[in-house]
Amino acid sequence: MNHKVHLMEHPLIAHKITMLRSKDTCVKDFRHLVYEIALLMGYEATKDLPLRDFTVETPLMEAQGKTIAKKITIIPILRAGLGMVDGILDLIPSATVGHIGLYRDHETLKPVEYYCKMPPDITERQVIVVDPMLATGGSAAAAIDFIKQRGANNIKFVCLIAAPEGVKVLTEAHPDVEVYIACLDEKLNEKGYILPGLGDAGDRLFGTL
Numbered sequence: 001m002n003h004k005v006h007l008m009e010h011p012l013i014a015h016k017i018t019m020l021r022s023k024d025t026c027v028k029d030f031r032h033l034v035y036e037i038a039l040l041m042g043y044e045a046t047k048d049l050p051l052r053d054f055t056v057e058t059p060l061m062e063a064q065g066k067t068i069a070k071k072i073t074i075i076p077i078l079r080a081g082l083g084m085v086d087g088i089l090d091l092i093p094s095a096t097v098g099h100i101g102l103y104r105d106h107e108t109l110k111p112v113e114y115y116c117k118m119p120p121d122i123t124e125r126q127v128i129v130v131d132p133m134l135a136t137g138g139s140a141a142a143a144i145d146f147i148k149q150r151g152a153n154n155i156k157f158v159c160l161i162a163a164p165e166g167v168k169v170l171t172e173a174h175p176d177v178e179v180y181i182a183c184l185d186e187k188l189n190e191k192g193y194i195l196p197g198l199g200d201a202g203d204r205l206f207g208t209l
């Protein structure tokens with residue numbers, strides 16, 4: 001495995017991913033599980049954030065402490081990525097949130113950006129792109145292309161379930177991006193769905209099945 005690819009090995013994540021996969025998990029529980037797993041993964045994905053010294057006054061005396069030295073932006077890939085934003089925001093409440101939406105043109109099969117709104121100081125920020133599914137890798141690779149075109153140069157990608165095909169496409173297109181995966185699945189089916197996967201993440205999250 002590429003050293004930029006991080007597979008989560010925490011028992012809580014493994015347990016929650018299994019519950020998420022079940023076809024019997026209702027919309028409400030699905031949404032809450034996505035929130036919880038994103039929070040746990042956010043903890044892992046921020047473990048190398050830079051710190052700088054920071055002095056505070058305790059009620060007794062001065063203490064030398066640390067503060068996070070990098071501003072952070074979370075960018076969900078619409079629409080299913082939205083389900084992962086709150087978990088990471090609960091860890092980093094001062095983070096800003098950009099949005100990127102893509103669709104695949106039926107004739108060219110190329111990803112077309114239909115929405116993109118980024119914070120103006122994106123070049124200075126640690127960007128965390130979130131999307132529950134990395135299937136063919138087309139959406140993630142294209143989204144990160146568009147985000148880089150806006151000036152971002154420090155990007156992590158956090159997903160819940162990935163197919164080996166998608167990991168290859170993403171890491172070859174963006175070798176500089178750190179990729180965090182809760183579970184690496186077997187393969188894609190002929191329609192581009194991850195097997196065993198969890199079905200359509202957006203539909204399960206928003207109840208549009």
Ligand code: PRP
Nearest residue numbers: 078079080133134135136137138139202
């Ligand atoms: C899903 C998922 C990813 C994409 C992954 O979104 O959330 O963005 O598919 O597939 P890929 O790796 O083959 O590109 P989808 O396009 O279904 O849109 P949605 O979030 O609006 O449901």
Ligand code: URA
Nearest residue numbers: 135193194199200201
């Ligand atoms: N998008 C999803 O939501 N699920 C898959 O399995 C593949 C792409």
